[in-house]
Amino acid sequence: MAVRPVVATVQLGQCGNQLGLELHDTLLREAAASGDAAFLRDTQETFFRTTETTSSSQGKLVARAVLVDTEPKVVEGVMETARRSKGWQYDARNAYHQQGGAANNWSFGYKHLGPTVWSNVADMIRREFEAADMVGGVLLLGSLAGGTGSGVGTYVTEMLRSEYRKSLLLNGVVWPYSTGEVIVQNYNVCLSLSHVMQDTDGVIMIENDHIHDICTKLLHINHVTFSSMNSVISQHLANILLPSNRCYATSSSCSNHVKSRERTSRRSFLN
């Protein structure tokens, strides 16, 4: 059986964590719905790992994900939701949260909280990669409007690039509503992108306005919630991330996709 490169997901802030939960569920669901056992196995291998079956418990499917936030409620809620309702769960050792929040302040997240977060999160990511036979890359998920996803996310991106020079680094970023979601969102978006562009291999752009329109105009969802929007975004991300061909012996479709775009431009903004 061919070795598959694994993708570790770093979920940052409220948006990143809520989206990451939905994404992992969508990846599994899509792969299971294909009816192709090999495809399902490869998806599971890329984004999940199975814990060992012991005498007291069955092996469980654990997401190769690290959950980061600067306040506790969301990470705890997401982990609990995965554990209770899904056929998979997060590794409890891979959750890191602080108490104070990032106050929607990019500079506070980047300069002040980032180093503390990284000193805890670096080991979690290293552990995920050491558990894998081949490292594919890291997918970071977070919003650009707040303080954690933007500020802390920028710092973590820089550190990941310096630590894993040859691995693929993708940033899935959520743009806020143009009608206003956070008052200082324009600062946070510009500061984040200007830094992240130096280190990332690709920025997957997700606009809340666009996703909202998909929900209302295309899918005719009457009561649009963040949950429905996250489902749409997850579907969109799954289209990029799931293996797209049946030559599973070759590298993941995602890195192929990014490398092909890079031939045309130095940095790749994907949409």
Place this chain on the structure above:
Amino acid sequence: MPRELITLQVGQCGNQIGCKFWDLALHEHAANNAQATFQPSMSTFFRNVDAGGRDVGMPTGTAPIQFLKARALLVDMEQGVLDQVMKGHIGELFDGRQLISDVSGAGNNWARGFCHYGPKYHDTIMEKVRHAVEQCDSLQCFMLIHSLGGGTGSGVGTYVLQHLQDEFPNVYRFVTPVFPSEDDDVVTSPYNSILSLAQLIDHADCVLPLCNDALSEICAKVSTEEDKCRRSFSASAAQKSAGPQEVGKPWERMNMLAAQLLLDLTCSMRFEGPLNVDLNEVTMNMVPYPRMHFLISSLTGSIMNLRDTPAGGQPASHYYLRNMSQLFSDAFSRDYQLITADPKQDLYLASALLLRGDVDMADIRQNLARVQRGLRFVRWNPEGWKVGHCAVPPLNQPRSLLCIANNCCIADTFTELRARFMRLYKRKAHLHHYTEFVEQDHFEQSLRAVDDVIGLYDDARTSYGGDMAPPKRLQVVC
């Protein structure tokens, strides 16, 4: 575990609002806690202690509640109100170490409160504050509740505020001052207000003023609407008798409004939701320049809790529920502002919408786009909105909207207070009571500070209003 918040209720008004706040907070948490365990959300306001007053471990959600103690300090220079509080049904929330009182009162004199009682009780108050802070794992904010018209709330309150800033500079200081109405029965209230306001300008992070006139009008309006609704239903005798109880005294209803403001402001800190908003995000987003931190608030939806919630938790009137469009329209109407102001006619520097309960994202965006067209925002940030959504609704209501705005119309409120101040000051009336404790120059300095802030808001009106062509947004090409 959520961040903690310590409440300081100073003076008669502060303590009366504070008590209503604790009553409502208990009911709100009880309504969301069927197992009567000490939920993490409760640790923002409460501690779970044993019979000896010691904290009972971390709030995991499974430990039963033994005794609840409020994270609060109650300060008054007269004993009457505090005695009533301790004898009342929420007296168990406080122990003797949380009370600081005297017998003589501050005599409606800011200077006596600030310069005599403040220093006299400085060590006691700060030691009790330190003790309360040590009981917190991650203190985020002090919440000061007081009135500006009297002596204790204004003088002692602002004295304590100054020292909180000195000793705990990294902890946010939110203040809910009650501005005196024009026909306030305290003659020296204009002096007390301006002298306090100067302190709030220098030492508070965020001020959410309340005005008795506005609160009273809202209560009267809600009462009238509810009577109409009740009469329009052909209520049977059984229904009439099963209906919720009316709150008798107008002050209690007004205090309940103030208490509801604080609960709605902190709901996202305590409960889960799709879009959390912490208090540090409020200061970050709502305060564009350091001294312009005066926020006008309006409450819709949860103001239907203006009937005393009986111990049985009987639901309030269901036949007066507002839908989302109505909530949004009301939030920007002058009738629902908690101070006497009409922000719709003036320039918005920033605005926050904190929604609770059963609310759709689509409804929020649609209504936001609708109201935005009728409002004037600063031209350098026409999308100056901060939106939050907490999943847990307010007590007995399906949804509510708290709108907080940094609007230039607050300058008119300050100007009017200043005019009342000058009417007395020009005649040097009652001044000798103050100059017993402070130099007259202190009055001049305070006036300059207030004038400075009025000037900042006036400049904003002239410089930042007007239209600017919206910049092109980055087009993402597939």
